Structures are given as structure tokens and as C-alpha cells.
Amino acid sequence: xxAPSTNPLTGMRQRYPEELLVERHVCRVLLESGALSGxxxxxxPVLEPFSLFEAKSGGxxxxxxxxxxxxxxxxxxxxRPELTPTLARMVAARGEMHLPARWMSMPLCYRHERPQRxxxxxxLQFNLDILGxxxxxxxxxxxxxxxxMMRTLGVSADKFRIRWSSRRFASAALAALGVRDAAxxxxxxxxxxxxxxxxxxxxxxxAFGSEETALSVKKLCEIQDPEDPFxxxxxxxxxxxxxxxxxxxxxxxxxxxxxxxxxxVVRGLDYYTGIVFExxxxxxxxxRALCGGGRYDNLVGMFEGRAISxxxxxxxxxxxxxxxxxxxxxxxxxxxxxxxxxxIAVFSRxxxxxxxxxxEGFRNRGIPTVVDVSGRKxxxxxxxxxxxNYPWAVVVGPDEAQTGILGLKNMLSGETRRGGIDDxxxxxxxxx
Amino acid sequence: xxAPSTNPLTGMRQRYPEELLVERHVCRVLLESGALSGxxxxxxPVLEPFSLFEAKSGGxxxxxxxxxxxxxxxxxxxxRPELTPTLARMVAARGEMHLPARWMSMPLCYRHERPQRxxxxxxLQFNLDILGxxxxxxxxxxxxxxxxMMRTLGVSADKFRIRWSSRRFASAALAALGVRDAAxxxxxxxxxxxxxxxxxxxxxxxAFGSEETALSVKKLCEIQDPEDPFxxxxxxxxxxxxxxxxxxxxxxxxxxxxxxxxxxVVRGLDYYTGIVFExxxxxxxxxRALCGGGRYDNLVGMFEGRAISxxxxxxxxxxxxxxxxxxxxxxxxxxxxxxxxxxIAVFSRxxxxxxxxxxEGFRNRGIPTVVDVSGRKxxxxxxxxxxxNYPWAVVVGPDEAQTGILGLKNMLSGETRRGGIDDxxxxxxxxx
Numbered sequence: 103x104x105a106p107s108t109n110p111l112t113g114m115r116q117r118y119p120e121e122l123l124v125e126r127h128v129c130r131v132l133l134e135s136g137a138l139s140g141x142x143x144x145x146x147p148v149l150e151p152f153s154l155f156e157a158k159s160g161g162x163x164x165x166x167x168x169x170x171x172x173x174x175x176x177x178x179x180x181x182r183p184e185l186t187p188t189l190a191r192m193v194a195a196r197g198e199m200h201l202p203a204r205w206m207s208m209p210l211c212y213r214h215e216r217p218q219r220x221x222x223x224x225x226l227q228f229n230l231d232i233l234g235x236x237x238x239x240x241x242x243x244x245x246x247x248x249x250x251m252m253r254t255l256g257v258s259a260d261k262f263r264i265r266w267s268s269r270r271f272a273s274a275a276l277a278a279l280g281v282r283d284a285a286x287x288x289x290x291x292x293x294x295x296x297x298x299x300x301x302x303x304x305x306x307x308x309a310f311g312s313e314e315t316a317l318s319v320k321k322l323c324e325i326q327d328p329e330d331p332f333x334x335x336x337x338x339x340x341x342x343x344x345x346x347x348x349x350x351x352x353x354x355x356x357x358x359x360x361x362x363x364x365x366x367v368v369r370g371l372d373y374y375t376g377i378v379f380e381x382x383x384x385x386x387x388x389x390r391a392l393c394g395g396g397r398y399d400n401l402v403g404m405f406e407g408r409a410i411s412x413x414x415x416x417x418x419x420x421x422x423x424x425x426x427x428x429x430x431x432x433x434x435x436x437x438x439x440x441x442x443x444x445x446i447a448v449f450s451r452x453x454x455x456x457x458x459x460x461x462e463g464f465r466n467r468g469i470p471t472v473v474d475v476s477g478r479k480x481x482x483x484x485x486x487x488x489x490x491n492y493p494w495a496v497v498v499g500p501d502e503a504q505t506g507i508l509g510l511k512n513m514l515s516g517e518t519r520r521g522g523i524d525d526x527x528x529x530x531x532x533x534x
Numbered sequence: 535x536x537a538p539s540t541n542p543l544t545g546m547r548q549r550y551p552e553e554l555l556v557e558r559h560v561c562r563v564l565l566e567s568g569a570l571s572g573x574x575x576x577x578x579p580v581l582e583p584f585s586l587f588e589a590k591s592g593g594x595x596x597x598x599x600x601x602x603x604x605x606x607x608x609x610x611x612x613x614r615p616e617l618t619p620t621l622a623r624m625v626a627a628r629g630e631m632h633l634p635a636r637w638m639s640m641p642l643c644y645r646h647e648r649p650q651r652x653x654x655x656x657x658l659q660f661n662l663d664i665l666g667x668x669x670x671x672x673x674x675x676x677x678x679x680x681x682x683m684m685r686t687l688g689v690s691a692d693k694f695r696i697r698w699s700s701r702r703f704a705s706a707a708l709a710a711l712g713v714r715d716a717a718x719x720x721x722x723x724x725x726x727x728x729x730x731x732x733x734x735x736x737x738x739x740x741a742f743g744s745e746e747t748a749l750s751v752k753k754l755c756e757i758q759d760p761e762d763p764f765x766x767x768x769x770x771x772x773x774x775x776x777x778x779x780x781x782x783x784x785x786x787x788x789x790x791x792x793x794x795x796x797x798x799v800v801r802g803l804d805y806y807t808g809i810v811f812e813x814x815x816x817x818x819x820x821x822r823a824l825c826g827g828g829r830y831d832n833l834v835g836m837f838e839g840r841a842i843s844x845x846x847x848x849x850x851x852x853x854x855x856x857x858x859x860x861x862x863x864x865x866x867x868x869x870x871x872x873x874x875x876x877x878i879a880v881f882s883r884x885x886x887x888x889x890x891x892x893x894e895g896f897r898n899r900g901i902p903t904v905v906d907v908s909g910r911k912x913x914x915x916x917x918x919x920x921x922x923n924y925p926w927a928v929v930v931g932p933d934e935a936q937t938g939i940l941g942l943k944n945m946l947s948g949e950t951r952r953g954g955i956d957d958x959x960x961x962x963x964x965x966x
Contacts, residue, residue, distance in 0.1 A: 107583075109627070142873050
């Protein structure tokens with residue numbers, strides 16, 4: 103038998119400790135930013151009935167890009183490709199739920215796609231939603247959280263935009279331009295940032311049958327202000343135009359600078375109905391949107407019970423991490439984080455019980471402490487402490503075991519201070 | 535079409551916000567206790583090659599109790615039933631890894647079992663291991679972490695024991711008692727706490743062919759001290775007896791009170807070789823072990839590269855949570871945690887932009903804040919704030935928007951204090 107591969111399956115997520123520190127840093131900022139705006143965490147199962155996703159996410163995502171199989175109970179089940187249908191189910195199950203509610207989650211999701219930069223088969227996707235609140239206040243609260251996340255992660259304001267439009271507005275504008283199949287046209291609009299300009303114009307022409315219509319659609323997509331007179335000329339006074347103008351004014355009034363009206367933003371998922379948005383890299387290093395979201399009416403419509411709308415987004419942690427890396431926004435030296443503050447070297451087997459007891463003493467005082475379990479010579483133990491960047495170390499030999507007086511070494515300066523556990527605890531706590 | 539069920543699949547994990555607060559509390563203590571002893575977090579994929587588990591975990595767990603299927607690439611894959619084989623793979627892949635290493639993880643795992651109290655199909659299993667260190671120091675460090683976890687969770691010392699023995703010792707003792715198939719006998723020993731005494735004795739008699747041998751095995755299992763003369767008589771001077779005596783002495787020397795020698799502890803998984811242990815409820819409310827672990831030699835043996843042994847355990851978060859509930863060790867009122875510290879009510883649509891800006895101001899000062907997005911009347915908004923236990927609330931009306939002077943209401947006392955954002959921030963931060 104040949105030795106099996108030590109690689110994980112293609113596209114699966116595997117994190118060594120120093121890698122997990124980076125991922126956790128990003129996740130922590132996302133969750134803490136959400137909590138600062140009153141979002142509460144929930145979670146659902148990785149494995150769900152296939153039918154739940156078939157109905158909510160649209161056919162292709164679940165049928166062709168998901169991990170689905172038939173389980174031992176002969177149920178067709180799927181490893182969730184996204185969280186929103188689960189959210190819908192959980193909200194529907196809680197009939198008497200008080201609204202509005204602010205919920206967030208950090209689920210692992212699964213898609214059987216060809217792996218590429220920032221896109222893998224198993225991924226953490228941060229989800230944040232406000233349920234049961236009408237536009238535009240809920241939309242703006244969501245934008246504010248997204249904006250805060252980016253700022254807290256250290257991204258300067260010129261490096262990202264929250265580009266937004268509305269599905270209703272896009273349908274009305276396309277219809278006014280003579281496009282019959284507005285829903286079909288969304289797919290072409292969505293390609294704008296993913297293809298070159300000439301190629302995209304070719305796609306427009308082909309989709310809309312004439313160069314004239316293609317030119318009009320292109321012009322529509324270039325508009326950056328909902329107040330643009332072109333839109334008044336195209337649509338007149340209508341609720342679809344009022345919606346985007348209303349939201350644009352609220353955005354200005356609240357001092358939000360990173361939002362940008364962009365009529366080509368329509369998003370891919372079937373369930374969006376109103377305002378849609380995506381987070382984009384203005385530097386063009388990361389072409390795909392870092393995050394996509396929008397408003398979905400009647401979230402729980404496939405279940406029995408009252409209609410509840412929501413607005414929210416999903417954000418891939420890996421793509422965001424790569425973005426942060428591109429712009430030097432990841433904290434330095436995370437991978438050099440020591441396992442603990444204090445390393446206790448053990449002179450010989452005779453002092454082991456005493457050293458372990460001492461380790462517990464430091465831990466009881468709140469000091470993360472490692473006691474050597476290698477049984478190697480003290481010099482080797484200190485080499486390990488130094489290599490792993492422990493800021494402090496002590497050695498427990500016969501004298502220390504007898505007197506309780508220890509020599510605490512500052513691993514950076516090389517200085518040693520002698521004292522009992524309480525004195526030394528103050529030092530170790532103080533600096534590193 | 536009938537409305538689909540709003541239930542998750544049987545045995546799958548679903549957590550509403552107030553439920554997740556409880557689970558997170560338990561997970562946080564586990565991870566923080568691990569970190570205090572220098573354990574670093576890692577994670578691996580949920581989906582793994584079937585062959586990885588077939589080789590490491592033993593046939594039944596993976597073949598009959600796992601979620602396995604054939605993926606689009608025609609690979610037989612399995613949703614991990616446990617983490618240790620993944621750990622082995624990750625360690626093997628890191629050829630030049632410095633040892634010893636202290637690693638921990640909080641993976642979701644999957645087993646297709648009949649759900650029962652504390653045992654479900656999708657579960658969080660805390661894992662903690664020391665790799666590349668010989669007994670008995672590493673074993674003791676692991677015991678110390680486990681003991682600290684329980685104490686930090688508020689469990690009194692009389693409610694739990696870490697019961698331990700050794701696989702090597704058990705094999706030698708059973709052989710000395712005339713039991714030929716020691717490995718087969720482990721399964722019977724393991725049933726001791728899960729069946730009544732008479733029934734268990736019947737199983738012993740049947741397994742070992744005679745009532746005399748059964749009586750001897752029963753006697754062996756009742757021994758609580760490795761120094762017991764019965765063992766000297768049975769085994770004489772031998773390394774298998776020396777191992778448990780050595781460890782027993784180290785445990786006493788380190789002042790560890792919750793460990794208890796128990797020869798019937800053998801654990802089910804194939805890969806354990808030395809010391810094995812489990813965490814048990816002394817009150818008998820929870821019959822299954824809360825946690826099981828041990829030493830496994832040659833962890834990465836199925837891969838190419840050097841042999842590395844390890845010692846560690848897996849602990850089911852749900853079973854532990856039920857145990858904590860049984861003994862009243864879960865913190866009171868977690869489910870009443872408010873979404874944020876401050877609720878900002880909005881008088882009318884005219885003040886919305888201002889209120890949202892104000893909310894950002896409080897958040898910039900570190901105060902978790904929710905701005906109303908319901909558009910309801912102020913009285914209704916305050917009802918929500920009260921129902922959700924917000925400690926503080928303000929209302930933004932025309933006056934507040936103009937002057938910036940707010941009335942901050944203490945929702946518990948009903949008192950109101952007026953001031954600007956900086957003054958009020960001090961109050962909100964102070965108490966609740």
C-alpha cells in the first residue's frame with residue numbers, strides 16, 4: 103500500500119495555527135463590527151434538505167455547483183452553498199419572532215467550483231442581515247456596518263466602494279430602453295467588471311439586438327448619481343426612480359462617503375428584489391466583488407406564515423483576506439505570536455511535578471504558561487523558547503523547587519530577575 | 535406544492551442567537567483554558583478522503599456511522615466523524631515541524647447515529663493534543679487543562695473525575711488473568727458504566743468463558759490505586775505496571791485531585807496505545823463519558839516520514855453543556871443579553887439621517903448601538919428597547935437633531951440625564 107497523500111481535497115480549507123491567527127483576526131473584526139451595531143450571532147446546519155436550496159437559491163447554484171448526495175435515510179441532502187435559505191427557514195420556524203431583528207453568522211459553506219484566487223470549495227462566508235424592516239433605514243444601517251468593517255480592518259477610504267443600485271429600478275430603466283427580458287439582461291450587466299470594455303459592449307449588442315440599445319444601456323450603467331437628468335428623461339416621476347433617489351439622499355445626509363450609485367450592479371441570486379449592492383476594490387487588483395447583498399422581499403415566503411423581508415449580505419473571508427494582503431492591511435508578525443507568555447524549563451525529571459504545579463500557579467494568576475514536556479536538556483528547552491518567541495522563561499531546578507525563588511529571564515533583553523511567583527507575575531503581566 | 539418543513543434535518547445543529555450565547559460561553563472557556571496552557575488553534579476541512587478515516591479510525595465508525603458519498607470528481611469522501619486523522623495528516627505534511635507542539639481545535643463533526651440525549655449527528659467536538667512529547671509529562675499537562683476547564687466552568691470538584699488507565703497495562707493484566715483476546719475484551723470492559731452491574735458481569739462471563747475469570751476481571755476493574763498489591767501479585771515487576779505507577783505518582787506529586795485510576799477505562803478508538811482517560815460525571819446523571827482521550831503512538835505512521843506520538847482528547851460541547859445544565863453551572867440570564875448597550879429611537883423620517891449619524895458617533899466611542907429602522911411610533915420603539923433589555927435609550931427628534939443635546943434614559947430606573955454625546959458615552963459605558 104502506498105502512503106496516502108498528505109494534502110487535503112482540492113479547494114478544502116485547512117489552517118495551521120499561524121494561518122488561523124490571520125483568519126481569526128479578520129473574522130473577529132467582522133463579528134465585532136457587527137456586534138457594535140447590535141447584530142447577534144446565530145448558526146444553522148452545514149447539511150440541509152436539497153429542496154430548501156432548490157427553491158431559494160435558484161437551480162444552477164444548488165444542482166451544478168453544490169455538494170449534494172442521498173443520505174442513509176434516502177433524503178437528498180446538500181452541504182449548504184450559502185446561508186440565506188437556512189436563515190429563511192429559521193425565521194419561519196420562529197412564528198412569534200419580534201421584528202426587526204439583526205442577525206449575523208460566520209458559516210462554513212461549500213461549492214463545487216474550479217478553485218481560483220480567493221474562491222475555493224470550502225469557505226467561511228460572513229452573513230449579516232436585518233429582518234423585518236422596510237427600506238431605506240435598514241439598508242443604510244447595513245452599509246454603515248460594512249463601511250466600519252473596512253475601516254476597522256485598516257483599509258483606507260480610497261481603496262473600496264460600496265456600489266449599489268436597485269433591482270426594481272434596473273428593471274424599469276431597462277424596460278424604458280426597450281429591453282424586453284430585463285431579468286435575462288441582469289446577467290449581462292453583471293459581467294461589466296469581469297470582462298474588458300469592448301468585449302462587454304459586444305455582449306450588450308448581442309443580448310439587446312441593436313448597437314443603439316447597447317449604447318443606451320452602456321450609458322445607463324455609467325451614471326453615478328441618481329439625480330442625473332438622463333434618468334428623469336428616461337423614467338419620469340415613478341416609484342422605481344424615487345426609490346434610488348430617496349436612498350441616495352439618505353446616504354448623503356448620513357455622511358457616508360464610500361457608497362456609490364452604479365446601475366450595472368444587479369447581483370446574481372434570484373431572491374433579491376430591491377436595493378442591491380457589492381463591495382468592490384477600486385484598485386482593480388481583485389476583480390470580483392468582495393461582498394454582495396441586497397433586499398429580498400418575502401424571505402420566508404416558501405414556508406407558511408407571514409411575509410418577512412430582509413436586507414443583508416454575504417462576504418467571503420478568504421477573498422477579503424487576500425484583498426487586505428494586497429494593500430498591506432494585515433497586522434505584522436501574527437505568525438510570530440508565541441504560544442504563551444511564560445515558558446517553564448524543567449531541569450530534570452525530579453523537578454517535573456514541582457514545575458507543573460508552578461505552571462498551574464502562574465495560570466491561576468492569568469499568565470498563559472507552558473511547562474516543558476520534552477524532557478530535553480535545559481539548553482535545548484531554552485532554544486525552543488527562543489525560537490517560539492516566548493517573552494519570558496524560568497528554569498526549575500533543585501534549588502528553585504526547594505526555595506520557591508525563581509530566576510525570570512526576559513528573553514528579549516537577556517536580563518534575569520529573581521523573586522517569588524507573585525513578584526514575577528507582575529513582571530510577566532507588565533510587558534513582553 | 536405543500537410548504538416545506540421549517541425543521542432542520544434530524545440531529546443537525548441549529549442555534550438561535552440566545553442558544554448560541556450559551557454554546558459560545560462553553561466553547562470560550564474551553565479555548566481560553568487551552569490558550570492559558572499554550573495550546574494554539576488549528577482547523578482542517580469538514581470533507582476529507584474516505585481512505586484517511588478508514589485507515590485511522592477503524593472500520594465501523596467511518597463505514598456505518600459516517601456521512602460519506604462520491605463527489606463530482608468520483609472521489610469517495612466523508613464528512614469528518616472526528617478530527618484526529620486530519621491532525622495526523624497535517625502534522626505529516628509539515629515535515630520540518632518543531633516538536634513538541636500544543637494544538638487545539640473546535641471542529642464541527644458528523645456521525646449518522648440515532649440521536650439521543652447529548653448525542654446528535656452534527657456536533658462541535660473540542661480537540662486538544664500535545665504532539666511529539668513522551669509520557670508522562672505531556673499526559674499530565676493535558677489532565678491539568680481538562681481539570682482547569684471544569685473548574686473554570688464552575689463545576690465543583692466532587693462532580694467529575696478524570697478516570698484513567700493504560701492500554702498497555704490493560705493488555706498485560708488481562709493476559710495475566712488468562713484472557714487471550716485482550717483487544718476483544720476492551721469492548722466488554724468499556725461497557726462497565728453503560729450497563730447495570732449484573733448485566734455487565736454476565737457479559738464478562740460470556741466473553742471470558744468462565745465465571746472465575748470474570749470475577750478476576752471484575753476485581754481488576756475495581757482497583758483504584760496503581761500501588762494495589764493485587765497488581766504486584768498479578769504482574770510482578772514489569773514495564774506495563776511501572777507505567778501506571780509512575781503516572782500515578784506524578785499525579786499525586788502535582789497536587790491533581792480529580793484524577794482517578796480505573797482499569798476498566800480502555801476507550802473505543804483503535805489508535806490509542808498508552809495512557810487512556812475519560813471525563814465522567816460522578817453523579818451518574820450523564821452516563822456516557824463527557825470526554826475521551828489518550829496517547830497514540832506513531833500518529834503519522836500511515837504517511838511517509840518520521841513517527842510522532844501524541845496525547846490528547848476530544849470533548850463534545852453539547853454533552854458538556856447538558857452536564858453543566860444538570861448541575862446549574864450555566865450563567866444565569868444569558869438569553870436576556872440585549873443586542874446592544876444603547877437604543878436610539880427615531881422620532882420621524884426627518885431625523886433618520888441624523889439618528890444614524892449619531893449612532894455612528896456612539897459606535898466610534900465603542901458603545902454597541904442600535905438605531906431604530908422600524909419607522910414605528912416612538913412609544914413602540916421604546917417597547918422594543920424595553921422588551922430586549924437595552925440598558926439605555928435616547929430619542930432623536932427635531933430638537934435633538936438641532937441642538938445635539940440628548941436625553942439619555944436609564945431603562946432600568948427610568949431616570950433621564952441630558953447631555954452631549956461625550957457626556958452620555960461616559961454614562962453608558964459605566965453601568966447598565
